[in-house]
Amino acid sequence: MAIRHSELHAASSLTEPVVTRLKLNAPLSERDIGLVRGLGQTAETHWTGGEILSEGQVVRRPLYIVSGWACLRRDLPDGRRQIFGFVLPGDSVGVGVARRSIALTSTVALTTVKTIDATTVHEAAGLPEHRGLASALQAAAVLESALLLDHIVRLGRLTAVARVAHLLLELRHRLACVGLASAHRMPLPMTQETLAECVGLSSVHLNRSLQQLRRENLIELKSGSVNLLQPDVLAAISDFEPTVLPKSVISPMETAPMRRREDRSFMPPS
Amino acid sequence: MAIRHSELHAASSLTEPVVTRLKLNAPLSERDIGLVRGLGQTAETHWTGGEILSEGQVVRRPLYIVSGWACLRRDLPDGRRQIFGFVLPGDSVGVGVARRSIALTSTVALTTVKTIDATTVHEAAGLPEHRGLASALQAAAVLESALLLDHIVRLGRLTAVARVAHLLLELRHRLACVGLASAHRMPLPMTQETLAECVGLSSVHLNRSLQQLRRENLIELKSGSVNLLQPDVLAAISDFEPTVLPKSVISPMETAPMRRREDRSFMPPS
DNA sequence: CGGGGGTTTGACGAACGTCAATCGGGGTGG
DNA sequence: CCACCCCGATTGACGTTCGTCAAACCCCCG
Numbered sequence: 001m002a003i004r005h006s007e008l009h010a011a012s013s014l015t016e017p018v019v020t021r022l023k024l025n026a027p028l029s030e031r032d033i034g035l036v037r038g039l040g041q042t043a044e045t046h047w048t049g050g051e052i053l054s055e056g057q058v059v060r061r062p063l064y065i066v067s068g069w070a071c072l073r074r075d076l077p078d079g080r081r082q083i084f085g086f087v088l089p090g091d092s093v094g095v096g097v098a099r100r101s102i103a104l105t106s107t108v109a110l111t112t113v114k115t116i117d118a119t120t121v122h123e124a125a126g127l128p129e130h131r132g133l134a135s136a137l138q139a140a141a142v143l144e145s146a147l148l149l150d151h152i153v154r155l156g157r158l159t160a161v162a163r164v165a166h167l168l169l170e171l172r173h174r175l176a177c178v179g180l181a182s183a184h185r186m187p188l189p190m191t192q193e194t195l196a197e198c199v200g201l202s203s204v205h206l207n208r209s210l211q212q213l214r215r216e217n218l219i220e221l222k223s224g225s226v227n228l229l230q231p232d233v234l235a236a237i238s239d240f241e242p243t244v245l246p247k248s249v250i251s252p253m254e255t256a257p258m259r260r261r262e263d264r265s266f267m268p269p270s
Numbered sequence: 271m272a273i274r275h276s277e278l279h280a281a282s283s284l285t286e287p288v289v290t291r292l293k294l295n296a297p298l299s300e301r302d303i304g305l306v307r308g309l310g311q312t313a314e315t316h317w318t319g320g321e322i323l324s325e326g327q328v329v330r331r332p333l334y335i336v337s338g339w340a341c342l343r344r345d346l347p348d349g350r351r352q353i354f355g356f357v358l359p360g361d362s363v364g365v366g367v368a369r370r371s372i373a374l375t376s377t378v379a380l381t382t383v384k385t386i387d388a389t390t391v392h393e394a395a396g397l398p399e400h401r402g403l404a405s406a407l408q409a410a411a412v413l414e415s416a417l418l419l420d421h422i423v424r425l426g427r428l429t430a431v432a433r434v435a436h437l438l439l440e441l442r443h444r445l446a447c448v449g450l451a452s453a454h455r456m457p458l459p460m461t462q463e464t465l466a467e468c469v470g471l472s473s474v475h476l477n478r479s480l481q482q483l484r485r486e487n488l489i490e491l492k493s494g495s496v497n498l499l500q501p502d503v504l505a506a507i508s509d510f511e512p513t514v515l516p517k518s519v520i521s522p523m524e525t526a527p528m529r530r531r532e533d534r535s536f537m538p539p540s
Numbered sequence: 541c542g543g544g545g546g547t548t549t550g551a552c553g554a555a556c557g558t559c560a561a562t563c564g565g566g567g568t569g570g
Numbered sequence: 571c572c573a574c575c576c577c578g579a580t581t582g583a584c585g586t587t588c589g590t591c592a593a594a595c596c597c598c599c600g
Contacts, residue, residue, distance in 0.1 A: 074423060077509055082426045084419060101409075104416050139371075146374050148418045149354060153344060155425035156352045156470030160588070191546070200426030202589050207548065223546095223597085239347055430556070462579065472557050477580065493565085 014040045015116060017178040018064045021090035024177055025139035028132040035124055035133070039064070042117040046070075046109045052093055053107040059094040061119045066090075068113035069189050071198070072105040083198035085147050086110075086171065090178040092118060092140060111189045146243045155200045158238060160209040163199040166238035168219065172228060173242045188226045284310045285386060287448040288334045291360030294447055295409035298402045305394055305403070309334070312387040316340075316379045322363055323377040329364040331389045336360075338383035339459050341468070342375040353468035355417050356380070356441065360448040362388055362410060381459045416513045425470045428508060430479040433469040436508035438489065442498060443512045458496045 015037050022028055022036065043066065046052050052070055053059065065087050072084040084105055087093060093107050093115065125134040150170065154163045171188070175181035188195075196206035213219045218234055220227035228234060235241070285307050292298055292306065313336065316322050322340055323329065335357050342354040354375055357363060363377050363385065395404040420440065424433045441458070445451035458465075466476035483489045488504055490497035498504060505511070 074419070076423070076427060080427055082423045084422055101412055104412070104419055142371055142374070145415065145418070148415070148422065149344070149374055152354055152418065152421055152425060153346070153352045155422060157346060157350055193546085203546095204548090204590075205588055208588095211548080461577095473578095474558075474580085475556055478556095481580085 014043055014066045014114065015064075017066055017089035017180070018116070020178045021140070022133070022136040025137075025143075026132050026135035028136060029130075032124075032130055032132045032136075035130070036121060039116040039118070039120060044115050044117075046113040046115065048109055048111055050109045050113075051106055052109055052113065052115065053103050055103050055106040057103050059101060059103055061117055062095045062122050063093040063115040064090070064118045064121075065093065066114045066116055068109060068111040069187075070107050070109050070113050071190075071194065073108050073197070074105050081197045082200070083194065085151060085198070088171075088174055088178065089180060095122070095137075095141065095144075110194065143243060150243065160199070160201055160205055161212055162238040163201070164195070164206065164209050164213065165218070165234040166240050167195075167199055168226060168228060169231065169234055169238065169240040169242075172231070184229070184231070185225060185227050187224060188221075189224050284313055284336045284384065285334075287336055287359035287450070288386070290448045291410070292403070292406040295407075295413075296402050296405040298406060299400075302394075302400055302402045302406075305400070306391060309386040309388070309390060314385050314387075316383040316385065318379055318381055320379045320383075321376055322379055322383065322385065323373050325373050325376040327373050329371060329373055331387055332365045332392050333363040333385040334360070334388045334391075335363060336384045336386055338379065338381040339457075340377050340379045340383050341460075341464065343378050343467070344375050351467045352470070353464065355421060355468070358441075358444055358448070359450060365392070365407075365411065365414075380464065413513060420513065430469070430471050430475055431482055432508040433471070434465070434476065434479050434483065435488070435504040436510050437465075437469055438496060438498060439501065439504055439508065439510040439512075442501070454499065454501070455495060455497050457494060458491075459494050 018039075019028075019033055019036050022032075046068075052063070055074060067089050070087040070093070072087065074082050074084070076082070087107060094103065095118070121133060122137065124130045125137050147170070150166075154166050158166060168188075172181050172186050175186050176183075180186070192207055192210070193203040196203040199206065201209070210219070210221060213234075214221060218228075218230050220229060288309075289298075289303055289306050292302075316338075322333070325344060337359050340357040340363070342357065344352050344354070346352070357377060364373065365388070391403060392407065394400045395407050417440070420436075424436050428436060438458075442451050442456050445456050446453075450456070462476055462480070463473040466473040469476065471479070480489070480491060483504075484491060488498075488500050490499060
């Protein structure tokens, strides 16, 4: 299921999304940052479709996603599913909603996902010399609940088209925070059915909603990535406003790192 | 808005819902319990419709609800509202989702609400001699997120009737935990419109869903309280299962404390 | 050249929202 | 004590949104 890396090279670059995210949350000292960078050695790989964490399972240790996408999911008795949100590079798994207890949802890899062990960081956050880390982790937890609240508003009060627009804007904003999306283009490495399970629609109706957005020249869909043609219009029709914290993290930079070839396979090469 | 009580009598009995809840979350020492009981002096009263905490406002101090109901709410630009959940006696306000930061939602009193200041408890939880409190608070935070997740499932995957059934069962379970509901009857001190804003339906359709439940002899509605006639059937049609923790807290006791006279007014006697 | 999974389309029915009128009970003023 | 009033609950009619079923399509890959 998870494969431990023996490679040590380039380990520090792996941790950059995490460093970026934590620095946005709170000012970090050099020691804080060094601590996080040291986690590159603990990288593990999870294949598409694999469960990084299973609902009901005891959470052994907190993780950080350093590359790839995952989702938080619950399976209902009749086979239907609800996706609570997506986990992106820089996000943590097994924290806040489930630290040191029982996982409330499954965390499933949507692409090949690389993770690092966050135990050290969480332990250090208790020490007086790492106050910066402590507030960064706290802020991360708050942002996590904020995402859940936004999702509730999406499901409870928005129409199908607005739900999709709202979700796309949220993902763009979060990706931009860690430098993985430009102002317009971003990866969207999942099935329409997965998207539907997130926004509470049937896959057919989700498809029609996407088409409506395309017809109105609001988005462009290529396999595995989206182009938000008129983000302001999308925001208007969905009442979107990015979650608090440092405003306007979206840089005008146009480098949008795309998924590598190996990530396009939706099945593990077992 | 909030009125500080000068009355000191019967202060300790006020805190009982909080003690009960915390004891369910983790084993508490006598010192832990004594600490909580001492909070009776800090009681404040909020009138129906008043905002105990406003979205965007800096959270000054954590509170416990000791009597009455409140809801977590967000108002949308077009006047519509989404209710994220209800806050019952024993629940905390301004914790977890917003501790020491900015409130992510408004907390609005649905009845007359009495609160006590939880600052002391939260500070004590950091001390080694109050480890029990620390785990109790942690468990409370987890349960809080669990409720949000359940709500997402309700909104994303259940039909109107099932949403209502699911919500009623959740409320009964939580009330029973603090001895405020019997196996069947429980208070429901809110407008159908409020209920609708919670489960993401129009008030008209919510009304029809309630009627369907009544027609099928699953519930009985009197002003301000519900009777769950066949909880097992309700659970079956809504895929409900109570949130983890000590199973079957629902006692066969039939004493269902109803709202007092003063609580039936929906407007403050200003 | 096939196959298979994902996407798209059409047709149809069920679920839900909206508008607007009516009802009903408790609270209030006379 | 009684008539009035107001808010919330209820009802009907109608239109829209969304789900379901099933077929066709498309593209990537073997």
